[in-house]
Amino acid sequence: EAAVTQSPRNKVTVTGGNVTLSCRQTNSHNYMYWYRQDTGHGLRLIHYSYGAGNLQIGDVPDGYKATRTTQEDFFLLLELASPSQTSLYFCASSDAWGQSSYEQYFGPGTRLTVL
């Protein structure tokens, strides 16, 4: 079965802190995504990637960097964390071909609190 894992599952940091959220997928999928989930906003796309070394900007990219080091691993970086980035972060992956490229598999989420 397709698998997307995220670490850490919970993270607390202070304003101005440096945070890295990790995502690994074992689906052999080309595409990976980072979303944030907030009450009143649903899920919003931050960044996504078509493959190792590729990065695409999503709908809410400000304050976030991302890096795709391998087909399996996608990282979300908050270099100067702010309280507005307190959220639940989800990683997802999808296949590269045809209709399957629209269907995404999600990880369990990382809850980030910025004090």
Add this chain to the structure above:
Amino acid sequence: AQSVTQPDARVTVSEGASLQLRCKYSSSVTPYLFWYVQYPRQGLQLLLKYYSGDPVVQGVNGFEAEFSKSNSSFHLRKASVHWSDSAVYFCAVSIYYAQGLTFGLGTRVSVFP
């Protein structure tokens, strides 16, 4: 740009009753449509999807959804809910190849015995 509206933030139903969750979308073209479910402290799981063809699609755990192009809707139904169906349900659309999903705000379903 596309958008998704789920007009009901919360729905409460009795166990064994039927359930309908509404979803309307706005898009320049007919999108691919999805329903996801999020159980407490878990990620999102795909319930069902619509790409084309028969407007009624079957999903997991007895869920089905009906696509209506004329109404720009993709409503989710279940004939008889169980307490384990308590969760948040998200409608999502995609029109661009591999460019991410656009989600509604979700509907929180509470099933009472």
